Amino acid sequence: MTTQLPAKIGFIGLGNMGRPMAANLARKGGKLVVRDADASRQAGFVQEFGSEDGGSAKAFAEAEVVVTMLPNGRIVRQALIESGIADALPRGSLIIDTSSAEPLLTRELAQDLADRGIGVVDAPVSGGMPKAIDGTLSIMLGADDDALAERAITVLSQMSARIFRTGALGTGHAMKALNNYVLGAGFVAAAEAYVVGEKFGLDPKLMVDVLNASSGRNVSTEAVFPSEVVTRRFRANFTFGLISKDVGIAAELADRLSIETPLLDEVFRALSEGGKELGMGADYSELVRIFERRADITHG
Structure with a gap:
């Protein structure tokens, strides 16, 4: 299992949960490109952590992994596909969806992204803001491929050591x-x-x-x-x-x-x-x- 972080990690969604999770990832050495619907929140994170601004889809062109922390599966889809980010990502990249999303929508998203050579795992979290801040969240990881799960754990472990492998894709969200x-x-x-x-x-x-x-x-x-x-x-x-x-x-x-x-x-x-x-x-x-x-x- 690889333990080295990807050279560049995308992070989409810097809300109450996403921001502290991304902050922990940045503090552990992750080089991030970040995006949020709130431009001021995005700019504040970029300034504080020296991350790259993800205002354009092209900014994600070198991201090997993208973490999403968004309200639901439909918004995850919009943020990845309708934004153009999925088209900008390199083949072989990985989406780690930590949102609370619908399991069946997650599987549909994975099917659509597979044509682009992009893998998907679901890794929703539990514990609220306090545990997001101190890095003790419970993370439920679903993946169809063990190799993708191992890649995801390399990133997720920087946000919490409490990772539960739940089974196939969608089982984490379930x-x-x-x-x-x-x-x-x-x-x-x-x-x-x-x-x-x-x-x-x-x-x-x-x-x-x-x-x-x-x-x-x-x-x-x-x-x-x-x-x-x-x-x-x-x-x-x-x-x-x-x-x-x-x-x-x-x-x-x-x-x-x-x-x-x-x-x-x-x-x-x-x-x-x-x-x-x-x-x-x-x-x-x-x-x-x-x-x-x-x-x-x-x-x-």
């Missing part, structure tokens, strides 16, 4: 969506229990303490409820738009596989309706507020 479904399901269950307890007169902090000392604990009760719900902060660390998108991908995959998933469907409905009511940019922890309102629970 795993990411299923992971966030389980996250959402745990939160919805905890939120319902929290509101029932509030209505009955249980102390909110006590409920969370008991859950976390008992078998009902999950990542939401351990992290989200103490910091966001009990404190009533509801900060936008993970928005309705993001989690409902991922849970929707899991629901669509189940449907395409003809698998009945009533709980998955209900969690998707709850998160989607929460986003419509409070705004897709609101933190998904605010779902508790909707449940409280329906239960006639008020807070000063």
